Amino acid sequence: MWTTRADLHLARRRGLDAFLDTAAYAAERVRAARALYEFYVGTLYRHGLFNADPHPGNLLFAPDGHVTILDHGCVREFAPDLVVWLARLSRAVRADDVRDMQAALVAVGVTDPTRDFDLTRSILRGFYAPLLEPAGTGWSPTRPFPWGKWRS
Numbered sequence: 001m002w003t004t005r006a007d008l009h010l011a012r013r014r015g016l017d018a019f020l021d022t023a024a025y026a027a028e029r030v031r032a033a034r035a036l037y038e039f040y041v042g043t044l045y046r047h048g049l050f051n052a053d054p055h056p057g058n059l060l061f062a063p064d065g066h067v068t069i070l071d072h073g074c075v076r077e078f079a080p081d082l083v084v085w086l087a088r089l090s091r092a093v094r095a096d097d098v099r100d101m102q103a104a105l106v107a108v109g110v111t112d113p114t115r116d117f118d119l120t121r122s123i124l125r126g127f128y129a130p131l132l133e134p135a136g137t138g139w140s141p142t143r144p145f146p147w148g149k150w151r152s
Contacts, residue, residue, distance in 0.1 A: 027065070028063070032065040032067050035065070045083060048077055048078045049076070049078075050076050051075050052074045053071055053074040082107075082108060085104050089104035090131070093132075094128060096125070098121070101113070101121065
């Protein structure tokens with residue numbers, strides 16, 4: 001059996017629960033959160049690619065907040081025009097702009113965005129909840145996100 005430097009490097013990484021239990025400083029948690037956001041959202045917006053299997057079992061964390069993402073077997077490529085509309089949908093949800101949300105929903109394939117719109121809006125605002133609070137307010141990586149306030 002051979003062990004490489006890369007094997008030893010990966011051996012120091014651990015799962016999400018262990019990382020959260022031992023990451024004593026918010027800086028490490030923020031670094032990990034930024035890395036995950038940059039990977040999952042950044043690659044969609046920059047390259048039109050989305051890794052559709054983002055569960056904790058596919059993530060390893062170093063003590064300093066660096067992240068290793070495993071299992072790239074479920075990746076989808078999106079057309080550039082669809083990516084533009086997904087970005088517009090994100091902006092519309094953050095601004096809580098009903099008209100722009102509905103226009104973006106039509107562009108991404110929703111046939112009647114006015115049907116059950118209150119429910120759709122609530123789901124979208126729940127999905128985008130971590131992005132709805134200005135930096136430095138509301139949610140903190142050291143305590144749970146207040147999901148309840150976005151469910152109305």
